[in-house]
Amino acid sequence: DVQLVESGGGLVKPGGSLRLSCAASGFTFSSHSMNWVRQAPGKGLEWVSSISSSSTDIYYADSVKGRFTISRDNAKSSLFLQMNSLRAEDTAVYYCARVAAATVDYWGQGTLVTVSS
Amino acid sequence: QSALTQPASVSGSPGQSITISCTGTSSDVGRFNLVSWYQQHPGKAPKLMIYEGSKRPSGVSNRFSGSKSGNTASLTISGLQAEDEADYYCCSYAGYSTWVFGGGTKLTVL
Numbered sequence: 001d002v003q004l005v006e007s008g009g010g011l012v013k014p015g016g017s018l019r020l021s022c023a024a025s026g027f028t029f030s031s032h033s034m035n036w037v038r039q040a041p042g043k044g045l046e047w048v049s050s051i052s053s054s055s056t057d058i059y060y061a062d063s064v065k066g067r068f069t070i071s072r073d074n075a076k077s078s079l080f081l082q083m084n085s086l087r088a089e090d091t092a093v094y095y096c097a098r099v100a101a102a103t104v105d106y107w108g109q110g111t112l113v114t115v116s117s
Numbered sequence: 118q119s120a121l122t123q124p125a126s127v128s129g130s131p132g133q134s135i136t137i138s139c140t141g142t143s144s145d146v147g148r149f150n151l152v153s154w155y156q157q158h159p160g161k162a163p164k165l166m167i168y169e170g171s172k173r174p175s176g177v178s179n180r181f182s183g184s185k186s187g188n189t190a191s192l193t194i195s196g197l198q199a200e201d202e203a204d205y206y207c208c209s210y211a212g213y214s215t216w217v218f219g220g221g222t223k224l225t226v227l
Contacts, residue, residue, distance in 0.1 A: 033214065044120065044221040045155075045163065045206050050214045059214045095162060102151045102210045103169065107162040 002026040002106040004096045009111030016086050016115070022079040022096030022108060029077035030054075033099040036070060036081050038092035039110070046092075049081065050099065064090075086115045121146065121207055121219035128225040134195040137222045139207030140188060145217050147188040151210035154183055154192045157221075158203045166205075167192060194224070202226040 008020040020036070036048040049060045049070040058070055069082040079096050093110040122140040129135040139152065146152055152170045155163035165174050167183035170190060180195045190209070194201055207219040 035216070037216075037218075045208070045218040047208075047216040047218060050216075052214065057214055061215075101169075102149070103153050103165070104208060104216060105165050105168065105174070107164075109162050 002098065004098065004106060004108030006094065006096050006108045006111040009094065009113045011114045011116065012086055013117050014087060014115055017082070017084045018086065018113060020081040020083065020094055020096075020111060020113070024077045024079065024096075024098070027098070029072075030074035033057075034072060034079045035097045035099055035104055036079075037095045037097050037104070037107075038090075038113075039095070040089075040092040043092075048094070051079070083113070086113075088115050091115045119217070121209060121217055123205075123207060123219035123222045125220070126223045126225065128227055129194075129197045130227045131197050131199065133197050134193060135197060135224065136194075137192045137205055137207075137224070139190040139192070139209075139219050141190075141209050141217070142188055145209040145211040146185065146190055148212070149210045150185070152183065152185060152190040153208045154181075154190075155206045155208065156201075156203045157206065163206060197226055199226050 003025045005023045033052045035050045051070045067085045071080045095110045096108040097104045098106040154167040156166050157163045170185045171183045182193045205222045211217045
């Protein structure tokens with residue numbers, strides 16, 4: 001079974017940094033693009049970033065461009081999101097999600113990031 | 118990119134059918150046959166219910182169906198059951214490995 005397990009969330013002050021991780025199992029991680037998607041409390045889903053299987057293609061939502069960096073380690077079946085210059089509006093549950101043929105098909109359970117002083 | 122437009126809420130009685138619309142633009146919903154729908158229960162991760170507009174993943178009830186016309190996609194749930202009560206989100210591929218989601222629709226089973 002496909003499993004995606006996020007970690008690294010927590011409370012951070014505005015302007016601070018946090019690094020999220022996602023451990024993947026149950027599928028050939030190196031064959032799939034991966035996404036980060038977030039959901040602010042009580043709000044809808046927002047695509048954040050994507051990375052191709054070999055890390056050659058990387059894209060970001062305008063809201064995080066220049067502050068967040070997505071990366072992956074195929075040898076360890078892991079996905080990462082480095083978040084810098086965090087703002088209150090970045091407070092959300094961050095989901096790691098697999099992409100298959102341009103469809104976001106499997107999601108992790110999410111990790112909560114709270115940006116507050 | 119602007120979020121896709123969904124109604125904030127819909128409701129129906131057990132056994133009835135409901136349809137949730139999802140309106141985008143010619144750059145996303147209208148351009149690609151890559152609309153997906155997700156069901157999300159409170160505190161849970163989204164679950165894929167429909168992909169590529171009208172296809173169901175293995176294990177998803179055939180009470181769920183999807184369609185698209187122009188820039189608008191739709192999700193229909195027939196034979197409503199209490200367990201269908203959840204938030205539903207549409208999502209469209211928008212090119213260059215980017216995606217756009219709808220604002221979500223809260224389904225209440227009366």
